[in-house]
Amino acid sequence: MFEKTLEKIKPIDKTWLEKAEAHQLKLTKPPQSLGRLEEIANRICAIQESLSPNINTKRIVICAGSHGVCDEGVSPYPAEVTAQMVANFLNGGAAINALARVSNIELDVVDVGVKGAVPNIEIKSENCRFISSKVAEGTRNFVREAAMTEAEMMKAIEIGISLAMQAKQSGVALIGLGEMGIGNTTSASAITSALTNLPPEKTVGRGTGADDAMLAHKIEIVKRTLEFHDLDAEKPLEVLQKIGGLEIACLVGVCFGAASERIAVVSDGFIATAAVALAITICPPLKDYVFASHLSVEIGHSKLLEYIEQKPFFDLEMRLGEGTGAALAMNIFTAAVAAFNEMATFEQASVSNRR
C-alpha cells in the first residue's frame, strides 16, 4: 500500500497554473491584486486539473498519540492530557471544534497511539468522527531507544493513507492536518534538527508553556536524543521511526494518501509541518499538493517552513496545534476559490480594463 501510494504521486502539470492565471487576468480586478489568494486558487486548479476548482467539502484529520519522552519531564502538562483532549474533541469542547464548526469543516479524530483508554467518549460534536486505530500504547522514550518499531511506523502511515482514501470517497477536496500529543514538540524539534542539521538551541521551543528551566532541559533531551540515534537526513523514514510519534507517522500517511488522490493538503503548526517535511523528503513531488497555513510561535516552525520552501499565510502568534491553524487557513482557501469561480470578467461586467 505504501509503495503503491507513493508511485501514484506525480508533480502537478504547470500548464494548469498558466491556464488558471489566464482566467485570473480576465476577472474584474487589477492583475495580481488578490495576491496570494490567486496563488492558492491557481494551485488548486492545477491539483484538480480543472478551471472550476471545488473545495466545498473540507476535513481536518486530527491524529493523536502519546510520547514516551514525556517521562523526561518535557511538558508542563501531564501525559494523560493526550487522552483527555481526545475526549474533549469528541465532546466538542476544544478550540478546533469551535473553529471547524464556524468554517463548516469535518473532523476525523484518530487515536493512532494514545496511551490508555480515551475516557468519556460521547461524540457530542457534529461533523466529528472517531477513528480508533491504536497501533501501540504511545511511543517508547526516544532518548534511549527507537520511538517505534518499523512495523508500528508503517501501520501508522497506512492508517493515514486509508484516512485520505476515505476522505476522497466522501468528496473531501481539502484535507487539513491536526494533532494532539503531549510531548510532541520535543519530537518535532528533534526531527527538525535531524532534517536541517540545526542545533537543538534553534529548534526547541516552549511547546505548551515550558519555563526557562524546562526549556533548557528540553534542549538537553533533544541533544542526547540526536547523539544516541546518529540520524541521517537522507533517511527520513528512519528519522520518523526513531524519534517521531505515531500521530506524526499517521499524518505523513495522510499527506501521501491525499497527494495520491490529488487532494490538496493544508498544514498546521510545528508538529504537522514536521510530518509534512518528512513526507516531502520521502516523496519530493508531494510538495505541489501541500500548503503551509500559519507561522506558529514555536521557534523550529520557521526553520521547517524554510526547509520545505513554503511561506505561511499568517502569523497570529498561535501555538495550539489541533489543526487550529489549518482551520483558519481554510477560510482563505474558500475565499480564494470563490473569487476565482464567481467573479465576473471585465467583458461580462462591462467594466473598462486598463488603458
Added chain:
Amino acid sequence: MFEKTLEKIKPIDKTWLEKAEAHQLKLTKPPQSLGRLEEIANRICAIQESLSPNINTKRIVICAGSHGVCDEGVSPYPAEVTAQMVANFLNGGAAINALARVSNIELDVVDVGVKGAVPNIEIKSENCRFISSKVAEGTRNFVREAAMTEAEMMKAIEIGISLAMQAKQSGVALIGLGEMGIGNTTSASAITSALTNLPPEKTVGRGTGADDAMLAHKIEIVKRTLEFHDLDAEKPLEVLQKIGGLEIACLVGVCFGAASERIAVVSDGFIATAAVALAITICPPLKDYVFASHLSVEIGHSKLLEYIEQKPFFDLEMRLGEGTGAALAMNIFTAAVAAFNEMATFEQASVSNRR
C-alpha cells in the same frame, strides 16, 4: 449629529479585558495559545461589555466616490471604472461579493459621490443593498483646489454615521470598511503624508498598477498637492476636506457611528485605513473600537498602521480594496469569538491543567 455622535464615543472599560482574560485562562488550551485570537475576543468583550460576545451579524460598508485628481493621470484605469464597479458590486460580480458570500457578510454599497449615473443596477447579489446618497459628482482636483467644501464633507460624514446607526438597528455587531474610487490611493497617500509628515516618496505606491513613469508622476502630484494646501496634522478635518475623498469622509462617519453604538470596526487596506487614521486623529477614544485587518502591498499602508499603532493580522500581498481584507479578517473574528464562547473549561472537560 456630528458633535453628538463624537460625544458618545468613550474609551472601553479595561476591566472587561481582565474579565475576558480570566475566562480565557479556564478554557482547555495552554494560556495564550490562541494568540491574537484571544486579543480579538477579549477586546470584543470589552466593546460589548459582555462575556458572551456576539458577532453573528456582520456587514461591510463599501463607500464609492470619484476623484477629480484622476484628471492628472494617476491611474492606469479610466475614471468611469468607479461607477462601473459599483454596478459590478450590485450585480454580484466583484471579488468582495464572492468573499462576503462565503463568510455570510452583508454588503452596503454606497454611492456617496460617484461621477455620473451608476449603469445597469440590477442588484442581483443577495445580502447586498444599494444606498444612493450622492453628495457631489466626485471631488474636485485637489492639486489646485479643495477636494470638497466643508458642507460636502460634513454631509458625507453624516451619511456614514447614519449607515452605522442603520447597521445597529439591524443587529450588526461587526462593521467592515470597504471602498471604491479610481484615484483614491493618491488621496490616501497625500493624507498619509499630511498626518505622518513623511515625504510622498514613502507614502505613494502603485495603486491599481502604475508603471514606473506613472509612479514618479503620482509622487510629483502628491508633492504639489501638499505644497498647495499647507496642511496641519492637528487639523484632520481640514486634511480630509482639502485632499480626501467623499468615500473616505463617509468611512470616517461609519467609524464614528459604529464606535458611538459600541460596534467593532474592521478596517481594510490603505484607503480604509486612511479614513480610520483621520477618524482616530479627530476622536482618539475611537481607537479602542477599530481593528486593523491585513497589510496591503501599498507602501503607505504600513506607515498608517504604525501611526494608529495597530498590527495587521495577515499579509497576503493583496491590494484590491472593496473591503476584501476586512472580509477575510472577519473569519478570524468569527473563529476568535466562537472559541471564546464554545470551548469547554478544564473543569467541564475533566482535562488536567498544568502541573
